[in-house]
Amino acid sequence: xYITTIQQxxxxxxxxxxxxxxxxxxxxxxxxLEIEETExxxxxxxxxxFRDPNEIKRTATHLSWYPDGAKKLAVAYSNLEFQRSSPDTxxxxxxxxxxxxxxxxxxxxxASPLVCLEYNPKDVHxxxxxxxxxxxAYWDTRKGSHPVEISLVENSHMDPVYKVIWLQSxxxxxxxxxxxxxxxxxxxxxxxxxPIEKLIMDPSKKGNINNALGVVALEYExxxxxxxxxxxxxxxxxxxxxxxKTPAEKIVASYxxxxxxxxxxxxxxxxxxxxxxxxxxxxxxxxxxxxxxxxMWTKYHSSYMTDGCWSPVRPAVFFTTKDDxxxxxxxxxxxxxxxxxxxxVCDEQLQSIRVxxxxxxxxxxxxxxxxxxxxxxxxxxxMQRNEKALVTAMFERETKREKILESRQRExxxxxxxxxxxxxxxxxxxxxxxxxxxxxxxxxxxxxxxxNTERKKADANKAKVEEQQMIIEEEEKKGNSDSEGEKKDSxxxxxxxxxxx
Numbered sequence: 001x002y003i004t005t006i007q008q009x010x011x012x013x014x015x016x017x018x019x020x021x022x023x024x025x026x027x028x029x030x031x032x033l034e035i036e037e038t039e040x041x042x043x044x045x046x047x048x049x050f051r052d053p054n055e056i057k058r059t060a061t062h063l064s065w066y067p068d069g070a071k072k073l074a075v076a077y078s079n080l081e082f083q084r085s086s087p088d089t090x091x092x093x094x095x096x097x098x099x100x101x102x103x104x105x106x107x108x109x110x111a112s113p114l115v116c117l118e119y120n121p122k123d124v125h126x127x128x129x130x131x132x133x134x135x136x137a138y139w140d141t142r143k144g145s146h147p148v149e150i151s152l153v154e155n156s157h158m159d160p161v162y163k164v165i166w167l168q169s170x171x172x173x174x175x176x177x178x179x180x181x182x183x184x185x186x187x188x189x190x191x192x193x194x195p196i197e198k199l200i201m202d203p204s205k206k207g208n209i210n211n212a213l214g215v216v217a218l219e220y221e222x223x224x225x226x227x228x229x230x231x232x233x234x235x236x237x238x239x240x241x242x243x244x245k246t247p248a249e250k251i252v253a254s255y256x257x258x259x260x261x262x263x264x265x266x267x268x269x270x271x272x273x274x275x276x277x278x279x280x281x282x283x284x285x286x287x288x289x290x291x292x293x294x295x296m297w298t299k300y301h302s303s304y305m306t307d308g309c310w311s312p313v314r315p316a317v318f319f320t321t322k323d324d325x326x327x328x329x330x331x332x333x334x335x336x337x338x339x340x341x342x343x344x345v346c347d348e349q350l351q352s353i354r355v356x357x358x359x360x361x362x363x364x365x366x367x368x369x370x371x372x373x374x375x376x377x378x379x380x381x382x383m384q385r386n387e388k389a390l391v392t393a394m395f396e397r398e399t400k401r402e403k404i405l406e407s408r409q410r411e412x413x414x415x416x417x418x419x420x421x422x423x424x425x426x427x428x429x430x431x432x433x434x435x436x437x438x439x440x441x442x443x444x445x446x447x448x449x450x451x452n453t454e455r456k457k458a459d460a461n462k463a464k465v466e467e468q469q470m471i472i473e474e475e476e477k478k479g480n481s482d483s484e485g486e487k488k489d490s491x492x493x494x495x496x497x498x499x500x501x
Contacts, residue, residue, distance in 0.1 A: 050101050054090040058079045061076050061115050061352060062076040062118075074094075074119060075096065077094070077114065092109055093108040094107060110137055111150060116130040130161025134161060135150055138192060151192050156185075168225045175189065197242075215233075218231075228242060229267075234261075237255040239253040254291070258284070266308075267310075268315060274287055277294075278307060278308035280304070283297065287399045292409070293402055296336070306323055307352050309355055316390070317331050319362065321350035325346045328341070329342070331380070333387065333390055358381070
């Protein structure tokens with residue numbers, strides 16, 4: 001029976017092998033034909049909505065995608081208005097299965113509400129979180145809902161931790177955090193009790209915590225592991241070098257043009273020298289080489305901008321959220337004055353945004369804790385023909401234009417400085433002339449006063465001499481009159497004697 005079956009199968013297998021040798025089933029018959037690109041209208045559709053399950057709603061302050069495919073989404077919930085926070089407000093944050101909006105898959109239980117929460121790209125079970133009270137904690141979802149380790153309060157930030165990012169390291173356990181207390185702290189979660197390094201964002205480079213700028217945005221590009229950037233409450237972007245020798249050298253450059261806090265800061269995934277910032281009423285694209293001004297920017301909107309990020313698959317596309325509940329998709333190759341697509345996601349303020357690594361799914365978090373999951377059309381998540389080359393040319397053109405304007409502005413400043421210096425020199429010369437004239441007048445005055453004094457002395461001496469002479473003359477006159485009287489008396493005496501005789 002066995003032998004008969006093998007013989008029958010052998011004949012069938014021989015036929016299949018010969019057929020396979022005769023025809024290549026993997027051959028691409030239409031490799032030379034170009035696929036016609038259809039101009040699809042940019043669009044997006046809502047896939048799911050995840051709502052805060054608690055009665056007292058909190059803001060979805062931060063979002064993080066599961067590193068291994070678009071399966072889960074970690075959402076940090078906290079009430080940033082501390083004085084309005086109810087004592088009954090929940091501290092919990094959640095990990096959602098994107099296909100199940102009814103109940104969170106995992107509950108994260110921190111000691112203080114989480115402002116930010118990030119998956120470890122090297123270990124999908126590990127998350128790091130920044131708390132409202134300034135502490136750093138990390139979770140391993142295999143070990144339950146409570147943190148595995150948490151930093152000591154005295155070694156932590158003094159303000160809420162607005163951003164925490166995993167670093168590119170061999171161990172995969174290092175991260176760093178930023179807060180409005182003006183500090184950037186580096187951590188190793190194996191010893192999370194205290195930071196391994198600290199940098200104070202003092203623009204004067206003196207390391208004075210009292211002069212530090214509060215940090216609300218943090219940027220780190222793994223391809224440039226020694227560099228990082230921070231966005232401050234005062235609208236300044238500071239570029240830093242972690243490996244510099246002294247704290248003063250670690251602060252490399254600053255960029256200032258926003259009128260309010262910089263809520264989002266991210267390098268372009270394809271062109272790391274160019275980065276996006278979102279703050280006040282506009283989003284700006286910068287070049288590292290130009291510090292005076294951004295090279296491109298959106299128009300000023302009537303609503304305040306709250307967050308933004310680049311598309312991970314298209315270098316010309318980025319996303320911004322506003323406090324009127326709208327999401328704008330910008331494609332700078334298509335148009336630059338207005339967004340390519342504008343969506344009214346909800347009626348409340350959008351607070352956070354995160355795009356999945358494949359570029360197809362995008363999540364937004366609102367002020368009332370609603371997380372909306374959207375799917376973008378293929379035109380917004382598929383690289384266009386020659387897009388990299390076109391974006392390169394666009395960035396280079398705008399950078400060159402700004403450099404020319406910057407050099408022209410420097411020339412004008414230099415001319416003004418020279419003109420003002422010449423004016424100051426003329427004023428100094430005139431002042432010196434006036435001073436010389438004053439000195440001459442003083443010398444003349446002193447000279448004439450000395451002469452007058454000498455004259456007065458001479459006149460006084462002359463008067464004394466004349467007075468003495470008068471006294472002498474009077475004395476001589478008196479002497480003469482006395483001698484004449486004596487002569488007359490003697491003559492009269494002689495006459496009397498003669499008469500008597």
